[in-house]
Amino acid sequence: MSPSPQRTPHAAHPDLQADCGSCFGLCCVALPFARSADFAADKAAGTPCGNLREDFGCGIHDRLRERGYAGCTVFDCFGAGQKVSQVTFGGRSWRTEPGSARTMYEVFPVVRQLHELLRYAAEALDLPAAKAVHRELREACAQIDALTRESAETLLAVDVPALRAEVNAHLLRAGELARAAVPGRKKNHRGADLLGARLRGAKLRGATLRGACLIAADLSGADLRQADLIGADLRDTNLCGADLTGALFLTQPQLNAARGDAATRIPAGLRRPGHWAA
Known part of the structure; x- marks a missing residue:
């Protein structure tokens, strides 16, 4: 692919x-x-x-x-x-x-x-x-x-x-x-309460996570390509190894609030936060 x-x-x-x-x-x-x-x-x-x-x-x-x-x-x-x-x-x-x-x-x-x-x-x-x-x-x-x-x-x-x-x-x-434009069925987690959710490696490509509460959720290794993240609360969210390529409406403050590492893929135009793991 x-x-x-x-x-x-x-x-x-x-x-x-x-x-x-x-x-x-x-x-x-x-x-x-x-x-x-x-x-x-x-x-x-x-x-x-x-x-x-x-x-x-x-x-x-x-x-x-x-x-x-x-x-x-x-x-x-x-x-x-x-x-x-x-x-x-x-x-x-x-x-x-x-x-x-x-x-x-x-x-x-x-x-x-x-x-x-x-x-x-x-x-x-x-x-x-x-x-x-x-x-x-x-x-x-x-x-x-x-x-x-x-x-x-x-x-x-x-x-x-x-x-x-x-x-x-x-x-x-x-x-x-x-x-x-994303192939397959897309998941709908709009406004969902996913506080501390275990979503390691989750297949969320093209999903809607608009306004979702993802505080302290484990999204390590998750596929978040083209996911709609407008208004999602990513405080202390584990994004280590996650793929956020082309994520929609993701902002720098959301990334800064989350945890990630060198393997986390982020959209063009956004900066890898300095406090993320090497």
Whole structure:
């Protein structure tokens, strides 16, 4: 059997990639976190993390996991940070204009959700099999991109759940069309509770695992080629030796949350996490 073709790296546009150097450390300030296995301390929303430097960089960026901040390594704003910092607020930071801080913190998660939708839509537009919904996806991308460039007041009034539901219908169809090209019967685990499930070597090619809970599941050696993984929770999932070639809607944060090794095959455009086994 010939190997599944690698797609051109999807969602590679700079606007959809985090550029921390052009952001005012928004994820380190706007978002809250609680002391846990993922964070070494408590932090309230709107309070700068104790590791945030004056230049908005992270003082322990290269040592986040060893210092107890693994949760930071699995977060991705999909480019929303620099969009809010440089476009919405025109390069004026919450430090230089503290009066804008609260609004900036409220806008950031809205734009982050919009950029996440753009990232998924961009990938769907790279799927030749999903050509039937490309027009709708392009229209959605244009609408969402225009929204991300609106004023803070307009952004705060966006009905994100309604917009997400509209775009998700197109993404669902795109995933179905892409998976239809996979031979054989495809398994349906959409939204399934597979917490700690033993799925070593499972044949899941072309399966749908949309929104599935796979926390601490054993998927070592599993065949996940062309599987739809949008929204799947892969925290501490064992992906050692698994084949994720061509997996649909898989994101870097999902990979960062999982465990893998040198034998794990990942889609083009994604990076092998540094904490994975050699």
